[in-house]
Amino acid sequence: QDFDRSKMKKAFEKLEMVVCADQFFNETVQHADIVLPVTTAFEEWNVDASYWHYWLSINQPAIKPMYEAKCDLEIATMLSRTINKMAPGSCTFPQEFDHKRWLDQEFNDGMAKMFGISSWDDLLDGPKKAILPSSAAWYDRKFKTPSGKYEFKSELAEKNGHTALPEYKPEAESKLPFHLFTPHVQFGLHSQFINLDWMQVFYPEPFVYIHPSSAKKKGISENDRVKVFNNIGEVELRAKVTTNVPEDFLVMYEAWFPKRQYNVQNVVADTPADMGLMKTGAPGAAIHSQFADVVLIGKGESVA
Numbered sequence: 001q002d003f004d005r006s007k008m009k010k011a012f013e014k015l016e017m018v019v020c021a022d023q024f025f026n027e028t029v030q031h032a033d034i035v036l037p038v039t040t041a042f043e044e045w046n047v048d049a050s051y052w053h054y055w056l057s058i059n060q061p062a063i064k065p066m067y068e069a070k071c072d073l074e075i076a077t078m079l080s081r082t083i084n085k086m087a088p089g090s091c092t093f094p095q096e097f098d099h100k101r102w103l104d105q106e107f108n109d110g111m112a113k114m115f116g117i118s119s120w121d122d123l124l125d126g127p128k129k130a131i132l133p134s135s136a137a138w139y140d141r142k143f144k145t146p147s148g149k150y151e152f153k154s155e156l157a158e159k160n161g162h163t164a165l166p167e168y169k170p171e172a173e174s175k176l177p178f179h180l181f182t183p184h185v186q187f188g189l190h191s192q193f194i195n196l197d198w199m200q201v202f203y204p205e206p207f208v209y210i211h212p213s214s215a216k217k218k219g220i221s222e223n224d225r226v227k228v229f230n231n232i233g234e235v236e237l238r239a240k241v242t243t244n245v246p247e248d249f250l251v252m253y254e255a256w257f258p259k260r261q262y263n264v265q266n267v268v269a270d271t272p273a274d275m276g277l278m279k280t281g282a283p284g285a286a287i288h289s290q291f292a293d294v295v296l297i298g299k300g301e302s303v304a
Contacts, residue, residue: 003270003285004232005263021075026191027263037069044071045099047106047120054135056115057127073097160278174291176230178214178250182264182287185253191263194256206262207240208294209251215241223300228252230292233266238300250292267292 002008012018012031020032029035041048043066046059065071070078080093100121107120115128122128133139145151158164185203188194194203208228210220220226226239228250235252245251256262268290276284 003265003268003287005265006233007270021072036075037067038075039065039069039071043069045103047103047123054130054132055127056111056123056130058120058123060124071099073099073102156278162275172286172289172291176291176293178248178292178294179246180228180230180267180290180292181249181251182254182268182290183251188254190254191256203253203256206237206253206256208235208237209240209242209245210294211245211247211249212241212243213247215239218294219296220294221299224296225298225300226294227297228267228292228294230267230269230290232269235262235264235266236297237262239294250294 009031017034018032019034019036020029021036021038022029023038023040041059042062043064044059044061048057048059049055074097077094077097080091081095083091084095103120111120112118114130114132116131117123117128142148143150145154146156152166153164154162155164184190185194187199187202193199208226210218215221218226220239220241222239222241224239225236228235228237237252252264254264268285268287271286271289273284273286276282
């Protein structure tokens with residue numbers, strides 16, 4: 001998910017050693033000197049929430065950890081213990097690991113009130129749905145602003161280097177002819193789930209989506225091999241010609257696991273956005289102000 005991957009690769013090359021803890025042999029693993037296999041949800045205790053519903057449930061281990069796999073937290077406590085043996089007191093991270101004890105520490109009064117339980121292990125009796133007055137955002141018309149209202153004039157914005165009132169700013173410009181959009185696939189999350197068999201029915205491979213008029217000007221037809229490029233890098237893939245995108249836009253979905261040669265971040269700059277610093281400590285990325293061009297590199301065939 002890191003923008004301008006060429007910078008990330010250069011950063012990895014400067015490191016004396018890279019250790020990666022992961023479930024899958026992904027691209028990050030390829031840059032690692034040491035790989036530590038981590039456990040899956042089938043091997044560990046956990047409490048699960050979701051983006052897509054209001055339920056909280058327990059995750060019980062179905063099997064013991066396979067081979068030498070350990071969960072991230074256990075790896076971290078082992079590392080802390082080793083570091084403190086070498087230099088006592090140098091690492092403040094806990095040195096002992098117990099899954100249930102960690103869950104006890106994470107559980108708080110807010111969770112108890114929201115889900116009507118006294119402890120996480122109450123979920124062993126079944127999942128619990130969040131007790132909410134309404135699922136609608138700002139149903140009570142109270143906003144987290146100094147005035148508690150929706151503010152058209154914001155002193156908080158002004159204190160953080162912005163104008164107090166919204167002002168029109170011209171859209172970003174570029175010498176390149178196309179705006180570049182890089183959204184999620186409908187049933188995926190970043191590069192995840194694309195490798196599943198049923199997902200291959202919907203998304204057999206990555207494409208760049210281009211308007212028929214723009215494709216004609218570039219000599220591009222359906223399923224042709226093309227190169228999308230800008231000053232950041234390039235990506236080679238097939239073209240899909242569709243009226244679902246504007247004439248001055250190219251659309252490519254995010255990374256395609258395990259097709260490691262394809263990644264939209266090859267052509268996405270780390271241009272800082274004008275907001276984000278106050279809440280996160282760093283500016284956001286201007287992912288909607290990206291530009292690229294496209295050229296034909298080979299006539300294609302139909303995709304099965």
